[in-house]
Amino acid sequence: MPETYNLKVIILNRWPFAEDHGRVAVYSLERGRLELVVRGLKKIKSKLAGHLEPITLANIMAVRGRQYDYAGAAVSEQGYFNIKNDLEKIAAAGQAFRVFNKIIKADQADQEIFELLKNFLAVLNRTAAGKVSPELLAWLFIFKLLVKLGHKPELYYCVNCRAKILPAGLKFDLARGGLIGAECSVKLEPFALTISENSVKLLRLVEKNDFNKLSKIKINNKEENQVKNIINSFLGYYA
Ligand SMILES: [Zn+2]
Incomplete structure (x- = not known):
């Protein structure tokens, strides 16, 4: 089982990363400013994309990875x-x-x-x-x-x-x-x-x-x- 942790975040920025992945910069309540990889962000069926747009308050379950921590699940709380x-x-x-x-x-x-x-x-x-x-x-x-x-x-x-x-x-x-x-x-x-x-x-x-x-x-x-x-x-x- 991979190690996970929960974050309440405000999404600051998002950009493409390696093949069809993405990367988000967030300010989190628990750990301050950090970046997370979002796997398969560019795929049409990405369930995470809408919850991880810049200018969104969201709850993220982050997963510790060998190279990068990534967003395993996300639910937006306020889309502004x-x-x-x-x-x-x-x-x-x-x-x-x-x-x-x-x-x-x-x-x-x-x-x-x-x-x-x-x-x-x-x-x-x-x-x-x-x-x-x-x-x-x-x-x-x-x-x-x-x-x-x-x-x-x-x-x-x-x-x-x-x-x-x-x-x-x-x-x-x-x-x-x-x-x-x-x-x-x-x-x-x-x-x-x-x-x-x-x-x-x-x-x-x-x-x-x-x-x-x-x-x-x-x-x-x-x-x-x-x-x-x-x-x-x-x-x-x-x-
Ligand atoms: Zn004076």
Whole structure:
């Protein structure tokens, strides 16, 4: 009897592998990020294919193999079809997964990261058109992931003089890792990005709250771009 183990996973990616097999990259609750081979994935009658599409929450019975562990059985629990039927949402999930793969180390389980990923997909799945944009949700997910990994920016006190942050003339100082007040900013001329009071409020909200609570965010286009740019730059600087 081959040795088996059960995994609750979110399928991140899938690609062809040797003849008619496939390979899936997953983030599992039990073991973190890992890859599994799926035998006969490309065969028309593959029972596993539908349960192992990217952007799916599934339960997998994995089988230990000599060279590769493979998925012996799989049952999808949530297919997130509102994401799969929306190109903008697919692109947002893809963007989030690319960053996720880059900054999450393999084979390290973390229940909070699993929940965050699951909540991100749930919110992205249920967000209606005209509400918070899928792309912004992806960046907010990336921001929460960075905070979770210990890259927590200072959002309340000036990173130079430690004085409480006042709303006017604020900048986000990348090297010092957080907000810098107007006076220090003029004095030091740091490599910093302009940030509005509303953008600061949004980042504070995201840092503090469960991802489930973030689908009702209201923000204008200019501030959305500002927030995306700051998170992208922060990601480039620290990860
Ligand atoms: Zn200061």
